[in-house]
Amino acid sequence: MEITVKKEGSASVVSVKGRIDALTAGEFEKGLAALMAGGDYALVVDFKGLEYISSAGLRSILSTAKQLKAKGGEMIFAGLQGPVKDVFKISGFGSIFKIFDTEEEALRQV
Amino acid sequence: MEITVKKEGSASVVSVKGRIDALTAGEFEKGLAALMAGGDYALVVDFKGLEYISSAGLRSILSTAKQLKAKGGEMIFAGLQGPVKDVFKISGFGSIFKIFDTEEEALRQV
Amino acid sequence: MKQIPEYIRVPASMGSLQTSLAFVRFCLASQGIGEARLREVELAMEEILVNIFRYAYAGRNGEVEIACRLEGGGRALVEVADRGIPFDPLSHQDPDLRAGIEERKIGGLGVFFVKQLVPDVRYRREGERNILTLPIEADPML
Amino acid sequence: MKQIPEYIRVPASMGSLQTSLAFVRFCLASQGIGEARLREVELAMEEILVNIFRYAYAGRNGEVEIACRLEGGGRALVEVADRGIPFDPLSHQDPDLRAGIEERKIGGLGVFFVKQLVPDVRYRREGERNILTLPIEADPML
Numbered sequence: 001m002e003i004t005v006k007k008e009g010s011a012s013v014v015s016v017k018g019r020i021d022a023l024t025a026g027e028f029e030k031g032l033a034a035l036m037a038g039g040d041y042a043l044v045v046d047f048k049g050l051e052y053i054s055s056a057g058l059r060s061i062l063s064t065a066k067q068l069k070a071k072g073g074e075m076i077f078a079g080l081q082g083p084v085k086d087v088f089k090i091s092g093f094g095s096i097f098k099i100f101d102t103e104e105e106a107l108r109q110v
Numbered sequence: 111m112e113i114t115v116k117k118e119g120s121a122s123v124v125s126v127k128g129r130i131d132a133l134t135a136g137e138f139e140k141g142l143a144a145l146m147a148g149g150d151y152a153l154v155v156d157f158k159g160l161e162y163i164s165s166a167g168l169r170s171i172l173s174t175a176k177q178l179k180a181k182g183g184e185m186i187f188a189g190l191q192g193p194v195k196d197v198f199k200i201s202g203f204g205s206i207f208k209i210f211d212t213e214e215e216a217l218r219q220v
Numbered sequence: 221m222k223q224i225p226e227y228i229r230v231p232a233s234m235g236s237l238q239t240s241l242a243f244v245r246f247c248l249a250s251q252g253i254g255e256a257r258l259r260e261v262e263l264a265m266e267e268i269l270v271n272i273f274r275y276a277y278a279g280r281n282g283e284v285e286i287a288c289r290l291e292g293g294g295r296a297l298v299e300v301a302d303r304g305i306p307f308d309p310l311s312h313q314d315p316d317l318r319a320g321i322e323e324r325k326i327g328g329l330g331v332f333f334v335k336q337l338v339p340d341v342r343y344r345r346e347g348e349r350n351i352l353t354l355p356i357e358a359d360p361m362l
Numbered sequence: 363m364k365q366i367p368e369y370i371r372v373p374a375s376m377g378s379l380q381t382s383l384a385f386v387r388f389c390l391a392s393q394g395i396g397e398a399r400l401r402e403v404e405l406a407m408e409e410i411l412v413n414i415f416r417y418a419y420a421g422r423n424g425e426v427e428i429a430c431r432l433e434g435g436g437r438a439l440v441e442v443a444d445r446g447i448p449f450d451p452l453s454h455q456d457p458d459l460r461a462g463i464e465e466r467k468i469g470g471l472g473v474f475f476v477k478q479l480v481p482d483v484r485y486r487r488e489g490e491r492n493i494l495t496l497p498i499e500a501d502p503m504l
């Protein structure tokens with residue numbers, strides 16, 4: 001897994017490549033926590049390069065999203081590929097989160 | 111492992127891609143045996159696409175080369191990449207076989 | 221046709237995850253099962269294994285045995301066995317998928333994914349062992 | 363740092379080859395050992411394992427246990443154990459590398475490769491078990 005972060009106006013774009021599984025979800029969650037700790041409450045998570053996510057990754061997402069919500073912030077998603085889209089669909093995450101085709105579209109809505 | 115064969119004048123060029131290990135050496139040896147059975151006694155083995163070879167592959171080579179020699183034929187090599195070249199070197203095969211950088215050079219010598 | 225080992229036995233700890241998933245992948249790929257289905261089974265297997273690593277032995281050391289049997293016709297049977305506390309995932313309650321972010325409970329998705337991805341999964345307790353049987357067909361579920 | 367399992371146990375048959383090599387690869391890669399050295403160790407391991415599969419159990423069923431211990435500083439220790447007939451590969455005679463095609467004996471290269479690729483390999487018989495220990499450093503031998 002590889003995480004990169006960039007600022008776009010008031011939002012932070014978090015791009016994740018590779019796999020978020022039980023071995024890497026902790027690192028992913030720590031990355032998100034670091035952004036929150038730095039006062040970034042508007043997160044665009046770009047999963048264009050993500051090949052695989054398991055329930056461990058969804059756990060990190062939901063835990064972060066709950067904290068963001070409590071702070072008036074938000075976490076939205078862009079670029080979900082086939083297998084990741086499937087996981088969002090069967091878990092219901094596809095309907096509790098805002099999901100956009102591209103990072104650009106997501107940034108317009110943030 | 112993927113084997114392809116083409117005729118070049120009186121020689122047959124056998125190109126092998128992938129891995130020749132204990133799981134695939136049998137198939138490689140059968141391919142060589144089929145050529146001999148068809149009367150092809152001048153073999154150029156092109157290892158340009160070969161990533162890995164273990165002693166099982168060398169066993170197939172030596173066994174075929176002995177049979178070819180008995181029939182007045184020959185087996186020469188081209189295109190050995192790093193790891194395969196190393197295996198030829200430590201096994202002594204680098205000095206008992208003729209080895210060329212490219213298939214074209216090998217064909218000129220056959 | 222490539223032979224596959226009947227089983228693999230590894231410690232019930234996170235470090236065994238990659239090797240175990242690679243074993244299942246080799247086995248199913250040798251049956252000609254395609255990438256889309258391989259990924260789904262990989263996900264189901266991760267969920268099963270991580271749960272065993274986390275919960276089955278309640279902190280003590282233990283092992284997991286994974287068997288993979290070829291059934292012919294592009295079908296295979298994967299079996300996962302542990303000697304941990306009795307646990308039947310099929311009797312576990314599904315999560316509420318419609319709850320919003322604040323109400324939604326964290327967790328409970330692993331077992332649910334297994335049932336979605338391998339609908340014919342079976343559980344049995346045999347002596348001291350929990351045994352999950354996963355019949356795998358070539359077609360992706362999703 | 364990624365944890366790795368202490369060991370893997372598989373049937374002593376050809377079908378176990380890929381899984382076993384993948385296990386060793388994961389373990390060593392987690393130590394930052396580079397591709398060139400990984401390939402050499404893979405070759406040594408193939409030779410050791412195939413010999414165990416072929417010879418150790420003389421046609422009967424058996425198992426192989428592979429342990430991988432991280433030693434820190436980019437070093438690791440791989441151990442391969444079987445319960446087959448006693449066999450010390452280090453006492454096996456090296457092949458004649460200079461013989462021509464007609465004189466050259468077929469075989470005998472596997473054990474030789476292991477010694478070339480892992481010069482510090484050690485053998486011991488412990489009870490009913492053959493144990494090979496391979497200290498692995500990051501630098502390629504060749």
Ligand SMILES: Nc1ncnc2c1ncn2[C@@H]1O[C@H](COP(=O)(O)OP(=O)(O)O)[C@@H](O)[C@H]1O
Nearest residue numbers: 271272275276307312326327328329330331332
């Ligand atoms: N192998 C197991 N042994 C004992 N309990 C288990 C096992 N697998 C799962 N469980 C229990 O079932 C619950 C649901 O598991 P799961 O759906 O994977 O979600 P999560 O692990 O995120 O809670 C776990 O919280 C645990 O209490």
Ligand SMILES: Nc1ncnc2c1ncn2[C@@H]1O[C@H](COP(=O)(O)OP(=O)(O)O)[C@@H](O)[C@H]1O
Nearest residue numbers: 413414417418447449454469470471472473474
């Ligand atoms: N694990 C083992 N148990 C018993 N005998 C073995 C074992 N490994 C190797 N041998 C013996 O050592 C010989 C040399 O092995 P090797 O160098 O791999 O060459 P090859 O297998 O091609 O003969 C084998 O022919 C076999 O007789």
